Amino acid sequence: EAGVTQSPTHLIKTRGQQATLRCSPISGHTSVYWYQQALGLGLQFLLWYDEGEERNRGNFPPRFSGRQFPNYSSELNVNALELEDSALYLCASSLRGAGVETQYFGPGTRLLVL
Amino acid sequence: KNEVEQSPQNLTAQEGEFITINCSYSVGISALHWLQQHPGGGIVSLFMLSSGKKKHGRLIATINIQEKHSSLHITASHPRDSAVYICAVKTSGSRLTFGEGTQLTVNP
Numbered sequence: 544e545a546g547v548t549q550s551p552t553h554l555i556k557t558r559g560q561q562a563t564l565r566c567s568p569i570s571g572h573t574s575v576y577w578y579q580q581a582l583g584l585g586l587q588f589l590l591w592y593d594e595g596e597e598r599n600r601g602n603f604p605p606r607f608s609g610r611q612f613p614n615y616s617s618e619l620n621v622n623a624l625e626l627e628d629s630a631l632y633l634c635a636s637s638l639r640g641a642g643v644e645t646q647y648f649g650p651g652t653r654l655l656v657l
Numbered sequence: 658k659n660e661v662e663q664s665p666q667n668l669t670a671q672e673g674e675f676i677t678i679n680c681s682y683s684v685g686i687s688a689l690h691w692l693q694q695h696p697g698g699g700i701v702s703l704f705m706l707s708s709g710k711k712k713h714g715r716l717i718a719t720i721n722i723q724e725k726h727s728s729l730h731i732t733a734s735h736p737r738d739s740a741v742y743i744c745a746v747k748t749s750g751s752r753l754t755f756g757e758g759t760q761l762t763v764n765p
Contacts, residue, residue: 648692
């Protein structure tokens with residue numbers, strides 16, 4: 544069974560640009576979660592999508608947004624990039640309404656903002 | 658004060674040693690995860706606990722809901738266990754709140 548996949552693996556942008564990160568969940572999973580892990584900081588919850596809807600959002604500015612497609616894959620968009628947006632962005636997927644959920648993590652996208 | 662705190666932050670052990678990593682949390686949770694993050698960033702979910710104890714190979718995880726504390730134990734540690742171990746608690750709305758991680762280095 545294929546795991547969670549993310550693309551690209553690495554992304555280099557400059558300040559003010561936009562970045563788009565993609566995530567494909569495990570087949571059958573309807574929930575997708577996005578996390579940011581900045582250098583020296585722990586993982587921070589960004590966004591949760593389920594069945595195409597944004598269900599919850601972490602303490603991030605509106606320039607962090609995303610969407611979930613009918614096939615449950617997801618995009619994370621970061622507008623007006625700032626230097627401190629440089630981080631590892633992790634996507635996880637899970638079954639929804641499966642009782643006690645288990646989130647399966649992808650390998651991450653490393654974003655570097657210059 | 659972080660809602661999830663781990664200790665120690667860094668841990669160096671010799672191969673074969675018994676290792677314990679601790680996690681304390683201050684919020685109500687429905688479940689607690691232990692995650693392993695290897696160099697390069699890949700994360701593997703090791704355990705999800707809502708009560709009691711779970712064992713998988715050389716790894717054991719326990720949780721005490723009343724004391725809001727969990728421990729991850731590694732028996733007969735091996736250099737391939739070297740990684741960052743992260744405790745994460747599931748609060749409302751399927752959100753996970755993470756500890757800052759414990760960097761484990763096991764020397765041969």
